[in-house]
Amino acid sequence: MAFADSIRKWFWSGADSLLDELSEHDEKMEAELGELKKLVRRQGIQQESLVREISAKLDTLAATDGMGDEEPESPNSLMALAESYFHLETALAHSDTGSEILEALAIIREKLDDVCLEAELEVIRECGVSFDSRIHEALDRAPDGEHPVVRSVTAPGFIHNGRVVKAARVILAEHINRSDTSESEELYGE
């Protein structure tokens, strides 16, 4: 009898601890389920919001579709850099600058030209060529004579993808040999 009691006691004590354990698990599961439920709700709302956002984006795309193929934008930063470089080189060429520096500047200019060409950007800055109102904007009166040429360039122009983005500002002269072109004495009023 005592043996049976001790077995029962042992069994129940085990069951009690098992029940305690079960109830602990139950609570944990309940809490986890609660968390999961909240998470599912939150995700549901978030998903809904995303769907709305994507639809809005699609609507915007649909609304703007077919409004014309946009032309590639001009590389403004590159043009600004090339223009600054032009002014720097021109100014240094007219100041007390050693020939080595001028040589170095010419090398950098060539490299810059390569970068521009890669971006389909052509710099208009050539002197001695015939005045062309498509790519040159004259700053002064053309001399008498039928075919004025560009004596000096005071600001470079740019052609991007075949389009003249900006005409070069130029000072004109009568037809002269290219070797005669002295750059910009008018530019600095000397």
Add this chain to the structure above:
Amino acid sequence: MANEALYGIDLGTTNSCIALIRNEMPEVVEIEEGSAIVPSVVSLDEATGAFIVGRRAKNRLSAYPELTVRSVKRRMGHDEHVILGKLALSPEEVSAHILSYLAEEAGKMTGYPVKKVVITVPAFFNDAQRRATIKAGELAGLEVVRIINEPTAASLVYDYADDGEALPESPYILVYDLGGGTFDVSILKLNGEIREVLASCGDTALGGDDFDERLADHFARHLLNTTDFDARDGGQSLRTRLCEIAEKVKIRLSDESVVRVAEVGLHVYDGKPLNLDLEISRREYEAMIRDLAERTIDKVGEALREASLTTADIGRVILVGGATRTPLIIETLSEMFDSTIAHSIDPDLCVALGASVQHGIIAGEPLGRILLDVTAHSLGIKTIDRIDYETGDADYFSTIIRRNSRIPAKKSELYYTCRDKQKVVEIEVFQGESLSCKENSRIGAFKFDLKPAPDACPFITELSYDRDGIIHVVVEQKGYNNRREVTMDVRACSVAEEDGTVPALDEEVVNYMVQKARRLAADTGLADELRSRLESAIERYAAALRDNAEGDNVDDLEDALLELMDEAEEIGA
């Protein structure tokens, strides 16, 4: 497309533009190197006898002044001749060359020949000037369907603009037209289909070019002060360069609060290249041009008096002309008028667009709404310029991007700290139209740590807004190499750092939950009692998020909110 293309032409003093109706919408035609704006300049090539028009003619202006003419519009209707070399042309004949060029090039670009057109003229043009314009059209081989006033054209195009603005109740419209060289202000009265010009006045020697001149003078003074070089000794080429720099800076100052001007090799002085390196703030620039802006405002007053109206009578103010992009102009007009300031359509193009709209109306062509990608609300930040007396908190909405600005938009403003060695500023971004932030919607906020500096230390806040509703905020403490970038999503009302990480919860003011709950609360089918409970739960939850409440508290409030949302959804279902 109708059987015949419906074109409208803005035959301007400085520039002209042609537009047509395509797919029930007005659109400008880009006819010169991708530009729709064509200089109103005509030049005779003596060698070939051909007339050159537009940008090429403008490029010849200095080279061949005796063969080139500009601003011929000023001479329209006058009994005089324009001498081009050995030729004597009437102003109508010169204008006809401009019209022919526009028509031919537009026909080539669109594939639709230009036969009939509506042409715009200034409201102050008299009968002789209008007849001269019709004659110019006829000489160009065009049938002039109608001549309409420029302000009328501009107001017409806004009737079809889908900019979220309701049509004003007042029948009076003020059109403020500030171009490169001229200023015009007109007051129209809408009477059914008729738009009557009640008053029109202006200044033929005032425009955006004067703004450039003021900036160029400022640069010249800077050179004198820093190098002793007098820019007047630099001749015309230096002046041209300074004006060109000035124009670029002016355009940048429309969006940026401070611009650094860094230009090399302006001239050679004392054997050395002369550079220009300075910073200019929008405030400094505005101080330079304030008197010019006031001159236009005087004219606005004159027009109002002529029309026997007050500012309160005006239902809408429409901005025309490139120089109206200057923020000072918009601000001055906003302070003067309570009505909407319409500026969402490109001010350089809206007259031509309006002319084509008028052609569409005459032809009975159905016209759709013009889709505009503009900001629906103003965007800005909270500043201490106004205090809420109930709470003692700062409550001033400082606008950075104005409502109806074209998207993508990027603008910056300069602000100052208010304490010595201030450690932090809280950047709270709002959208709305009220001067009180409380009445606007809060998008998000973040803290910007400052480096030790005396009070009134400047910091720039820049907002960029794109088509996806993303706001990019950049804050920079000037001169301290201190900068922070944050991205906010207007639709989701979320905030993220530049690297994509999400800041702490206290910075995320409103979340998806609140958004959805607010939509549910707005449901008209909801019982008042449930709506009231829902609204109260939303506020408590949003406040807990804002105030960085304990996690458990936020969870409880969120649970309560979710339950109410379930309840509301069940009713809705």
